[in-house]
Amino acid sequence: MKSPQNMKPWLLSGPAFVLFLVLLLIPLVMTFMLSFNSFSFYGGIEDVYTFGNYIEVLGDSYFYEIFLRTFLIALITTVFCVLLGVPEAYILLRMRPLARSIMLLVVLGPLLISVVVRTLGWAILLGNNGVINELLQSLGLITSPVKMLYTSGGIVAALVHVMIPFMIIAVWAALQRRDPSAEQAAESLGASPVKVFTRIVLPQAMPGILSGSLIVFSLSASAFATPAILGGRRVKVVSTTVYDEFLNTLNWPLGAAIAVLLLASVLVIMLSWNRLIEKRYTGVFE
Amino acid sequence: MSFLEIKALTKRFSETTAVEDFSLTVERGEFVSLLGPSGCGKTTTLQMIAGFEQPTSGSIILHGRNLAKIPARKRGLGIVFQTYALFPHMTVEQNVAFGLEMRGIPEPDRRQKVAAALDLVKLSHLAKRLPKAMSGGQRQRVALARALVIEPELLLLDEPLSNLDAKLREEMQLELRRIQQEAGVTTLLVTHDQSEAMALSDRIAVMQSGRLMQLGTPFDTYETPKSTFISNFLGKTNCLNARLVSTTGTASTLVINGIEVSGPSVNLLPGDVMASLRPERIDIVESSDGHTEAKVLERIFLGDQWLFRLETKLGELLVVRRNRGRREAEPGENVFIVWQPEHLQILPASRESA
């Protein structure tokens, strides 16, 4: 029999747990079950259990290409988010309080706007008759429009814009825990500003970079709106493929199998990345 | 020419003046403490010497070199920060080696110097540890080794012992003094702990609201403070409002609370003054024999000594008496007190009766 004191944590986390169970765990388990069912064009979904869907996906180079593209897009997006977000977070931290509040609002502002609206904005910028191409042409730098819409590059650009606040917030939180006098100490020992950043600040930002890249990578790998709008029908990623299987082909079991594979591979990548970084930078992790 | 010359150093922030007209000279190998209450500008002074704050005016000359235009990383000073500021992702060894690495010292030399520095602070056995797995005292010694290994011309210490518990602090004080003397490095220590300043320094610079109030050896500063503020800040004292009646070449006469008292000769005009009498200079005796009468109000046992609060005709007095293992007067008991007239310090009356 538990004492009331012991029950408190359970009671307090109860509502969140129920929400988690009903809205996430149950659909997830059902998707998992569904991925073992089979589908025929005339009979619809049949309640049998086979590995057929997995064999189909893993045996088809078409799906490999889609998975590879998805992870490449997610990887490059993550890399850009790290390259842009880490210095930005450090600069933000060193600003005066007023300027910092304003700049923080500018950085986080995009989160207040719907992803769809922001992505449509990118479509206007990137199109063949879009702002960028018109500008380059009128400057005489190019003669015919550069194809940017409906390319992986366009998707990466928009994803970086969407994801970078997550990276900045994560790195910001990690750097806020650091002792700023360590940088002064390094300086007094003869380190140049570049050395201070690479040898002292960057390693201490590592926990933030890790959690930031986990968020950015997983969100990018499973992003739907941005690749759907900017990738069009041709540049397909895993999430848009799942969508097509569910809503166009109506092959739910196959779609479920692809979704489960996406989830599993993202999990594996994230866990290995986590292990790698934590091992390399033990000193800065609590 | 002195080794370090600070001339008329001033630092103003938008609203406050942190340091004002601060001048100090330090000789090579000397250990000088900046002592003062919180917010009096000690850290700001140190930061200007280190090159992390730009002085509003005044100059700092180290070994004939004006530091004004030299950035912090080229000043070659060893600094120990209040928080130690160790690099959390580097082992003890890597922390200590960092400064040498930045100076481009080749690997074999580097290893030898790091080993010597760790030996000096007695941490050789922990060379491979990360800072987070060390105690406060150990971290402090790593910080010291890291600062000393670059063989700095000047060592700056910003309250390096303030995070340690009393016992460890005492141990580290002795250690710090030993290390400083072994390395023979000129040292400037910032502290608000008077006993630390007295235990470690060759000279003490007492600061109050950004200004240097008094500079001298610990003994001189303790024995002949220039103001009641300093006499109060350096140890305990009894401050009594007094009137100076007359002073000759050898002695003076004062009136405290209507009672005539004699004191040492002073260089002050007759009038209102403050008389300060250290608690340990007052003796408690049993025979009356012309001594001042007193009644014990309170008695506190401190282990090696007793602290008494007495009521006398002069006012309330604190008296400290070494514990000799004998019975001492109890609260409510009547006793007599006596002191040597020359132990009375006569100081100018201050408006803020500290």
Ligand SMILES: Nc1ncnc2c1ncn2[C@@H]1O[C@H](COP(=O)(O)OP(=O)(O)OP(=O)(O)O)[C@@H](O)[C@H]1O
């Ligand atoms: N960056 C700053 N901006 C404005 N005022 C400051 C700044 N740094 C320090 N001050 C002010 O200058 C004064 C001296 O500060 P300083 O840090 O030198 O004190 P300190 O003697 O080191 O005190 P403590 O013993 O508490 O460390 C304080 O009144 C402080 O509020």
Ligand SMILES: [Mg+2]
């Ligand atoms: Mg300070």
